[in-house]
Amino acid sequence: GAGVSQSPSNKVTEKGKDVELRCDPISGHTALYWYRQRLGQGLEFLIYFQGNSAPDKSGLPSDRFSAERTGESVSTLTIQRTQQEDSAVYLCASSSHRGRDGYTFGSGTRLTVV
């Protein structure tokens, strides 16, 4: 597609349930990032995938968070046993090895844990 696509755009879940968020990067983009943005806050780095290299998971806040990406395709971010503090917008971005000006964000998934 033309841009980074994230789904769902909104998700309301009950505390304790697992959720899965999806990111479709721009075709050909080798790098993919996940960020968390709490209301009125900045971008909190979660995880970074670069091609087939081992992902940089240094930003994941707890072992309830995990993410997968197969090759240079879709990525899923999974949050297990959700807590109210997980409520935020989860943003995905992708970029090409050709140039960082192509670093493009999706519109995010707004997660609300009730």
Next chain:
Amino acid sequence: QQQVKQSPQSLIVQKGGISIINCAYENTAFDYFPWYQQFPGKGPALLIAIRPDVSEKKEGRFTISFNKSAKQFSLHIMDSQPGDSATYFCAAATGNQFYFGTGTSLTVIP
């Protein structure tokens, strides 16, 4: 530890005025400094970016000033318009690792 420090947190400017947002960094390995603009309900979008071999880059009403020795860079929005009201993030990158500032909420009053 915040790799990129951004200020102010919020800014109110009259229409036609100049908006100035500042960022500072410590890591001299950073070699790419973009600014992103984010409207409510949307993801951040690249506005303008600079590399450390130049001191200024201008695109329309938007200018980045870069001071390598001070490790600071700033975004200037000339003739600010109500449509510029958004949150602005600075960032610094080395390779494909991006570090973002905490954002500045800009409101331009008509």
